[in-house]
Every structure is written in structure tokens, then in C-alpha cells.
Amino acid sequence: MKHPDIETRDVRPGRLPEERLHANFADLHPPLTALQAEVEAARCLFCFDAPCTEACPTGIDIPGFIRKIATGNLHGAAVTILDENIMGGTCANVCPVEELCEQVCVKNTAEALPVAIGRLQRHATDHLFASGRQPYRHGSDTGKRVAVVGAGPAGLACAHRLALHGHEVTVYETRPKAGGLNEYGIAAYKMVDDRAAREVEFILGVGGITLRNGKTLSVDFSLAALRREYDAVFLGLGHNAVNHLDLDHEDADGVHSAVNTIERIRQEDLASLPVGRRVVVIGGGNTAIDIAVQMRKLGAESVTLVYRRGREDMGATGHEQALAQTSGVLIRTWAAPHRIHTAEDGVHRVSFEYTHTNDEGRLAGTGRFFDIDADQVFKAIGQHFDEALLDSDDCPAVENGRIRVDEQRATSLEGVWAGGDCVPGRDLTVTAVQDGKAAADSMHQWLSRTEPESADG
Missing domain, CATH: 1.10.1060.10 (Alpha-helical ferredoxin)
Incomplete structure (x- = not known):
């Protein structure tokens, strides 16, 4: 029996008419004339x-x-x-x-x-x-074959550069579409229509790149097998796991991963997505801003973003924070999630503890709490690279949760390079592209110093 003080959750699709949704998810900044x-x-x-x-x-x-x-x-x-x-x-x-x-x-x-x-x-x-012009063409054939694992920004940039150098490239991608974060993880109002897919088509138009979707490392093939079959390997694995709050009821109905929901917003009919009347977002990075703003654009009546430290510590840029506020998102800082409250039909509210920086400079709780009612809760507390994806017997060195690379993005394994969010550095599309480009140039130099194996081995 439902407690009389608990308000019924209000989550439903189609909170806004389709024409309003279309306007809300139009280009954030229209192109220049x-x-x-x-x-x-x-x-x-x-x-x-x-x-x-x-x-x-x-x-x-x-x-x-x-x-x-x-x-x-x-x-x-x-x-x-x-x-x-x-x-x-x-x-x-x-x-x-x-x-x-x-x-x-x-x-x-x-x-x-x-x-x-x-x-x-x-x-x-x-x-x-x-x-429709294609200014790039595959270089003179070198006879070398390279495997790229991951069709995100790092992997595609690497593949394109390798093709320009004349190598044959096979890109293995788990998802049904290439593009990685650009296709699945960017707010829909930042990359409208099929812009990400058109960019992938343009990149593949260089020639010499074969894309194999639905293929997952350590499931369909191993790194050791790739090293035997190809002359070189690039790992553009990105972040393959999301962080957890480590709270009870974290998997209750109405508690969602922000990353997974952003993917749904990009891939599904906007009018079909379930939207709560009261939404709480936990986190302070650009992903937190992206989900908070999009839930408002989908028709949520109130969206509150809660971050455990101050504004200046948020991973989201000042520009993104301003966008959230002008979109009607309330940002509350210096508060950490303490408890998720649920009823038979799922989440109903979240308790937060006020935080502060103690004398040792560490984040600490104050012992004072407050509640926010919620029909939906989105966890946006970061992602990480899970090294379990790699072969235990043929694994590049990993430090602090990222694959260790040198300035040329070479790993500890000979003939294996890596780049993007799975290596140290800032998690941006532009830095992932630079990783892929730098790795491809280094791979080309390395491949140019090695003779192709004879047909009989």
C-alpha cells in the first residue's frame, strides 16, 4: 500500500507537442550567413x-x-x-x-x-x-594492414590518416553505427539531423577503410589475434563503463544513466521518450549539463542539477553552466547524494548532504541534509575505462585507469598504439582526433621501417 505522503510519480512521453520538440532541439547556434x-x-x-x-x-x-x-x-x-x-x-x-x-x-x-x-x-x-566534393584519396598502397578498434573520433581520425599514408585499414566497432561519442553521446541540439553520420561517410570516402560493426574486443576477437593478423593495431576504446553512486536503490525504476539516456535522445523519436515532471541530475560535467538541458527541452517541469563541490570545480565549462541556467535548470552546489527514496512504483525523492572543504582541503559532509522530490534521477558522475576489456595475457600497461602511452601514443606493446578517452588526457573530441592523427603518423613511420611478411610467413 502506498504511503499517503508519497505523491504519485509522473513520468510519461509526449509532454510537449511535436512542433515544440522540433523547435527545442533545433540548432543551438544557427549557421552564419x-x-x-x-x-x-x-x-x-x-x-x-x-x-x-x-x-x-x-x-x-x-x-x-x-x-x-x-x-x-x-x-x-x-x-x-x-x-x-x-x-x-x-x-x-x-x-x-x-x-x-x-x-x-x-x-x-x-x-x-x-x-x-x-x-x-x-x-x-x-x-x-x-x-559533395571529396578532397582526400587513399595513398599509394603500402601492402600493410592495420586494425583499428573503435569507430569513435580517435579511431576514425587514425583510420583516415593511415589511409592517406596508403595502408589498408579495418575498423572494428561494437555499435551498429560508427561515430562514437559524436553519434551517441552529444546533446541532440549540438549535432542536429544526421550530421555525425554524414561526417563518418565523408571520412570513409577516402577509400581503403573497411568498417565492421557489431564486433567487440574480447568477445568476437582478442588483441593477441589482431596482433597476429595485422601489421599494427590502434585502440580507440573510449570510456566503456559508467561510474556508480554506490547507494541503495541505485537501480530502482526511474534512476537512469545520463549517458544511456542521451543516446536514446539521439537515436529515438523524441515524442516517445518518457519524461518526468520533476527531474534530478547528479553530477557537474558537460554530460550532466547535456542531460539536464535536454530533459527541460523534452518538457520536464523542473530540473535540478546537484554537484558535490562548488561552481568553479565543475567539469562543465562556464558556457555550459550558463546554457543550463538560461534553459531553466536549477544548479545546486556543495551537496552530495545520500539516499535514494523509493516506493512500489520507483524513485520518489533523493536526500542530499551539504558538503564543505575541511581543514585538510578534502570534501566532507556537514551532517545536514535536504530532500528533492524526483520522478526521474539521472546519474552523470563520470565514465571510466574498464581494462577488463583487454586480454589478461596480452595487455598494454595501464596506469590510473588509462592505457599508458608515450608522446606518439605508442603503448607498452610493440605494434600497438592507443588514443582517445582510454588514454590520459582531456576527454574532448578534438583531443581524441589529435591522438588518432599522431598515432597514425607514428604507426606509418614504424611500418615504413618494417618489411611486409612473405606470403608463406
């Missing part, structure tokens, strides 16, 4: 030793591509971008430019805004993709 792009490009000072290029993890010649936009050469601008970052189209939409290139723009002063580098990058790459 030709005139807007021309005016914005003219603001660039085309700095020598430009700080924006230094701040870009992939080293795009930013003044170079903006100058080409200013002179009407959009195709050349796009090629300049993609030569260094083959996922420059995605990065134009999701890269935290406010912390990277635009942050260090010499125009970024108290009196003026930085040049809109991200939007100009999108303007150029959109033009190229719309034209």
Missing part, C-alpha cells in the same frame, strides 16, 4: 604565431582558414581545417572554443568579443560537405 561570415572573418587580425593556433589541440592554421573565408575560398578554408582535424565539422559545433582558441584570441578583451572561430569553422566545413 555568407554576409555574417564575411564580416566576422574581416575582424581577424591574421596574427603571426597566432595564439589561437597554439591553443588548438590539432594545430589548425586558424588565421589561414579565416583569410580564405575572407577572400571567398570556402573550399580551401575547409581543406585547411580538415588537413589537421578531419572531424573539424563536429568540433566546430562541440569544441569548447571559449576555453581554447577563442579564449586566447587577441580580440578577446573587456571591450570586444573574440573572433567567432568555431562558427567560421562550421561555415567552411558545412560548405564543403554540402558540395
Whole structure:
């Protein structure tokens, strides 16, 4: 029997009409018009030793591509971008430019805004993709075969670069679609329509890359087998496990992984998704912001994001935090989840304990608590790389939960490289692309020093 003080949970699909959903999930930042792009490009000072290029993890010649936009050469601008970052189209939409290139723009002063580098990058790459032109072709055949595990940003960037060098590449991917985070893990309003899929199609258009979906490491094949069959291997495994709260009732009806729900939002009909009237998000990174904002856009009446430390400690950028607030998300800080309260029909509220930093500089509870009613709770407390995916008898060295690599992204195993979220570094699409690119160049040098085996072994 339900306790009389417990309000019935209110979770249902279709909280908003489809036309409202369509508007809510339209482009967060509409593309620039030709005139807007021309005016914005003219603001660039085309700095020598430009700080924006230094701040870009992939080293795009930013003044170079903006100058080409200013002179009407959009195709050349796009090629300049993609030569260094083959996922420059995605990065134009999701890269935290406010912390990277635009942050260090010499125009970024108290009196003026930085040049809109991200939007100009999108303007150029959109033009190229719309034209249907393919500026890249597979290089002269080297006779070498490389396996890439994971079709996310790191794996696809590596595969494309290897193909340019003339190697034959086979990409193994667990999911039915390639793209990794870009396809499954980015807020739908940041990557609208089938942009991620079109980018994958463009990357594969270089030739010499075979994509094998539905193939999982340590299930369908082993790393040891790949090392025997191929001349080199790249591991772009990403984060393959989510963190847990370690609280009772964590698996109750209505308690969800934010990562899994973001995937559903990207892959399913928006009107079919169950949405609570009162939503609580636990976490402070960009994933927490993405799920909180999207639940509001899906029609949740109230969304409260709770983080255990202060605003300045949140993994989400200031830009993302501002977006959450302007979208109607309430952000509460210095509070840690203490207990999930459930009834027969699932979660009903969450208890939090106020936190503080103690004299030793560590996070500690205060012994004071508060409750937030909830029909749905989303856990967005991070992901990690589970090394159990690797062969126990043929495993590269792992430190602090990530595969150890050198500057060239080579692992401790000869002939095996790795990159992306499974190696140390910042978990961004742009850094994953750089990992894949750097690894491919290193692999090419290594493969060029080794002779192909004869047919009889």
C-alpha cells in the first residue's frame, strides 16, 4: 500500500507537442550567413604565431582558414581545417572554443568579443560537405594492414590518416553505427539531423577503410589475434563503463544513466521518450549539463542539477553552466547524494548532504541534509575505462585507469598504439582526433621501417 505522503510519480512521453520538440532541439547556434561570415572573418587580425593556433589541440592554421573565408575560398578554408582535424565539422559545433582558441584570441578583451572561430569553422566545413566534393584519396598502397578498434573520433581520425599514408585499414566497432561519442553521446541540439553520420561517410570516402560493426574486443576477437593478423593495431576504446553512486536503490525504476539516456535522445523519436515532471541530475560535467538541458527541452517541469563541490570545480565549462541556467535548470552546489527514496512504483525523492572543504582541503559532509522530490534521477558522475576489456595475457600497461602511452601514443606493446578517452588526457573530441592523427603518423613511420611478411610467413 502506498504511503499517503508519497505523491504519485509522473513520468510519461509526449509532454510537449511535436512542433515544440522540433523547435527545442533545433540548432543551438544557427549557421552564419555568407554576409555574417564575411564580416566576422574581416575582424581577424591574421596574427603571426597566432595564439589561437597554439591553443588548438590539432594545430589548425586558424588565421589561414579565416583569410580564405575572407577572400571567398570556402573550399580551401575547409581543406585547411580538415588537413589537421578531419572531424573539424563536429568540433566546430562541440569544441569548447571559449576555453581554447577563442579564449586566447587577441580580440578577446573587456571591450570586444573574440573572433567567432568555431562558427567560421562550421561555415567552411558545412560548405564543403554540402558540395559533395571529396578532397582526400587513399595513398599509394603500402601492402600493410592495420586494425583499428573503435569507430569513435580517435579511431576514425587514425583510420583516415593511415589511409592517406596508403595502408589498408579495418575498423572494428561494437555499435551498429560508427561515430562514437559524436553519434551517441552529444546533446541532440549540438549535432542536429544526421550530421555525425554524414561526417563518418565523408571520412570513409577516402577509400581503403573497411568498417565492421557489431564486433567487440574480447568477445568476437582478442588483441593477441589482431596482433597476429595485422601489421599494427590502434585502440580507440573510449570510456566503456559508467561510474556508480554506490547507494541503495541505485537501480530502482526511474534512476537512469545520463549517458544511456542521451543516446536514446539521439537515436529515438523524441515524442516517445518518457519524461518526468520533476527531474534530478547528479553530477557537474558537460554530460550532466547535456542531460539536464535536454530533459527541460523534452518538457520536464523542473530540473535540478546537484554537484558535490562548488561552481568553479565543475567539469562543465562556464558556457555550459550558463546554457543550463538560461534553459531553466536549477544548479545546486556543495551537496552530495545520500539516499535514494523509493516506493512500489520507483524513485520518489533523493536526500542530499551539504558538503564543505575541511581543514585538510578534502570534501566532507556537514551532517545536514535536504530532500528533492524526483520522478526521474539521472546519474552523470563520470565514465571510466574498464581494462577488463583487454586480454589478461596480452595487455598494454595501464596506469590510473588509462592505457599508458608515450608522446606518439605508442603503448607498452610493440605494434600497438592507443588514443582517445582510454588514454590520459582531456576527454574532448578534438583531443581524441589529435591522438588518432599522431598515432597514425607514428604507426606509418614504424611500418615504413618494417618489411611486409612473405606470403608463406
